[in-house]
Structure formats: C-alpha cells, structure tokens
Amino acid sequence: MSDAFPHLESVVKEIADEMRQRPDRGEVATYIPELARADAKAFGLVVIDADGNVAAGGDSEVPFSIQSISKVFTLTLALGKIGDRLWRHVGREPSGSPFNSIVQLENERGIPRNPFINAGAIAVTDQILSGHQPREALGEILRFMQFVADDPSITIDEAVAASEQRTGFRNIALANYMKAFCVLDNPADYTLGVYFHHCAIAMSCRQLAMAGRFLVHQGRVAKNGSSVVQAERARRINAIMLMCGHYDGSGEFAYRVGLPGKSGVGGGILAIAPGKASIAVWSPGLDHSGNSHLGRIALETLTKRLGWSIFGA
Numbered sequence: 538m539s540d541a542f543p544h545l546e547s548v549v550k551e552i553a554d555e556m557r558q559r560p561d562r563g564e565v566a567t568y569i570p571e572l573a574r575a576d577a578k579a580f581g582l583v584v585i586d587a588d589g590n591v592a593a594g595g596d597s598e599v600p601f602s603i604q605s606i607s608k609v610f611t612l613t614l615a616l617g618k619i620g621d622r623l624w625r626h627v628g629r630e631p632s633g634s635p636f637n638s639i640v641q642l643e644n645e646r647g648i649p650r651n652p653f654i655n656a657g658a659i660a661v662t663d664q665i666l667s668g669h670q671p672r673e674a675l676g677e678i679l680r681f682m683q684f685v686a687d688d689p690s691i692t693i694d695e696a697v698a699a700s701e702q703r704t705g706f707r708n709i710a711l712a713n714y715m716k717a718f719c720v721l722d723n724p725a726d727y728t729l730g731v732y733f734h735h736c737a738i739a740m741s742c743r744q745l746a747m748a749g750r751f752l753v754h755q756g757r758v759a760k761n762g763s764s765v766v767q768a769e770r771a772r773r774i775n776a777i778m779l780m781c782g783h784y785d786g787s788g789e790f791a792y793r794v795g796l797p798g799k800s801g802v803g804g805g806i807l808a809i810a811p812g813k814a815s816i817a818v819w820s821p822g823l824d825h826s827g828n829s830h831l832g833r834i835a836l837e838t839l840t841k842r843l844g845w846s847i848f849g850a
C-alpha cells in the first residue's frame with residue numbers, strides 16, 4: 538500500500554469501474570486499419586507512485602498499440618544522441634493543429650512545430666537513424682523502451698506496422714515535404730519505416746507506467762534509482778508533454794487534467810505527476826483531436842480526487 542497516498546488503490550479501482558459503465562466512449566481510430574480491431578469497451582488504468590507501489594484497475598495487463606506515446610521515448614533518445622542540435626530540425630512550440638497537419642509545415646519551411654506532431658516525430662526519428670541501418674535504429678528504440686520499463690518482453694506489433702506502412706499516405710507526404718526542405722538527412726522511406734515500427738510498439742498500461750518513471754523522478758527510474766537522463770532534461774521533456782502532448786487538445790488537457798501527458802491514437806495516454814506518480818490509461822475510443830476520450834476523463838477524475846494537478850489542488 539502507498540504510504541503517501543493510502544487510498545490510491547481504491548481510487549484507481551473506483552475510476553476503472555466508473556469508466557467501464559460510461560456509454561460515451563469516443564471513436565476507435567480506423568485510418569490505420571489494424572487499429573480498428575481494438576475493443577471499444579476496453580479500459581485500463583495503472584498508477585505507480587513515488588515509492589514504486591503499483592495500483593491497477595481494469596484491463597491493466599492487456600497490450601495495446603502505443604502509437605504516438607512512443608514519441609516521448611524517441612525524443613529522449615534523440616536528445617541523448619545529439620543534444621540541443623536536435624532543435625535545428627524541430628521546434629518546441631505547441632502547434633494548435635491536428636497531429637497530421639501539413640499546412641503549418643509549408644509556412645514554416647519544413648521545420649515541424651514540435652517533436653510530438655507526426656512531422657516532428659518523423660524528424661526526430663530521422664536523427665536517431667543517422668549513422669545506422671533502419672533495423673539498428675529500431676532495435677535501439679525498442680531496447681531503450683525495454684530498459685526504461687524494466688521489461689525485455691516488450692515487442693513491436695508487426696501487423697500494426699505493416700498496416701500503417703500500407704496506408705500512411707499523409708505521413709509519407711509529410712516526410713517527403715521535409716525532405717524537400719532538407720530537414721531529413723536520410724532517405725524518407727527509411728525514416729518512415731523506423732517511425733511506423735516504433736509507433737507499433739505494443740505495451741500494457743503497467744508497462745507504460747513503468748516506462749514513464751524516469752520523468753517522475755528527475756531523470757531516475759526511482760527515487761534513488763539509476764539515472765536515465767539529467768534532471769534538467771526530464772523537466773524539459775515534461776514541459777513539452779504539457780504544451781504539445783495532445784496536439785490541438787493540449788490546452789484542454791492542461792485545463793482539465795493539469796499534468797504533462799502524451800496520447801496515442803491507440804487510445805493510450807501516459808501522464809506524469811512530477812515527484813508523485815507515473816500514470817498510464819487506455820481506452821481505444823478517441824475524441825475529435827485523436828486523444829482517448831475516456832482516458833482523459835479518467836485522468837481528470839484521478840487528478841481531482843488526489844489533488845495532483847501541477848497547478849494546485
């Protein structure tokens with residue numbers, strides 16, 4: 538049981554029960570055909586507190602496609618690799634636009650607004666790829682995920698990757714557009730191959746909450762655990778998650794939940810309560826911005842009940 542939050546387990550279970558009963562579940566993504574197979578009724582929630590206690594509710598052990606949540610980890614890796622030089626290829630301002638928007642890219646001469654919209658994440662992946670074969674780069678990303686989650690069983694769902702590879706025309710357009718502006722260093726199809734595959738990593742809420750711990754503890758996997766990144770870097774990644782993690786729904790997420798968070802079109806959200814907890818939620822139905830509808834409501838309920846918003850109780 539958590540000493541700091543004695544009711545954590547019951548709060549998590551309560552919220553999972555409440556969410557299971559709600560009729561409003563949003564729409565499951567279908568533009569990647571393989572994602573359309575997700576069960577709209579699924580709901581999972583896991584909170585790992587500062588002492589490492591795990592509170593789980595609902596389908597907390599079922600793997601789902603993490604999609605854009607992988608962008609938090611590719612950003613971390615790319616910053617580790619080339620540091621501030623990354624910001625020559627991508628900005629760090631909220632976009633106010635949908636995740637797959639191409640309009641802004643033309644106005645801003647091929648430099649994506651931030652690392653979490655698709656164009657920005659493709660530019661980040663391109664930097665991880667430099668100097669490697671696509672297979673090596675992908676292996677590096679997967680191993681990093683397994684390391685931070687402390688779980689070597691995490692894998693890529695090849696069916697999801699192949700499905701997006703067949704149908705990802707907008708991402709192919711974005712990559713080629715950036716290539717035309719010399720923002721990508723590698724062949725666009727190599728970069729896209731790595732991007733589609735890291736988006737197709739499958740994880741459960743428990744694995745995802747484990748993976749987020751280094752953002753709770755100033756770059757360490759636990760209070761006195763081993764260091765993944767410097768404290769300053771963890772703080773900055775949290776800042777980008779807060780401002781950009783939910784695309785054109787980022788303002789609404791900050792307003793309602795008040796935590797750094799990153800969503801994916803598989804219906805997952807990773808949220809960080811700095812110093813307090815790593816939280817993963819999953820419900821495949823999405824709102825109009827492509828963020829998990831019930832996932833956001835569950836997080837709003839959780840932060841309200843526990844007083845965890847970074848803006849005050």
Ligand code: GLN
Pocket residue numbers: 603604605606636637655701708733736800801802803827
């Ligand atoms: N792989 C998805 C895409 O590129 C990720 C989008 C998302 O999760 N928001 O469209």
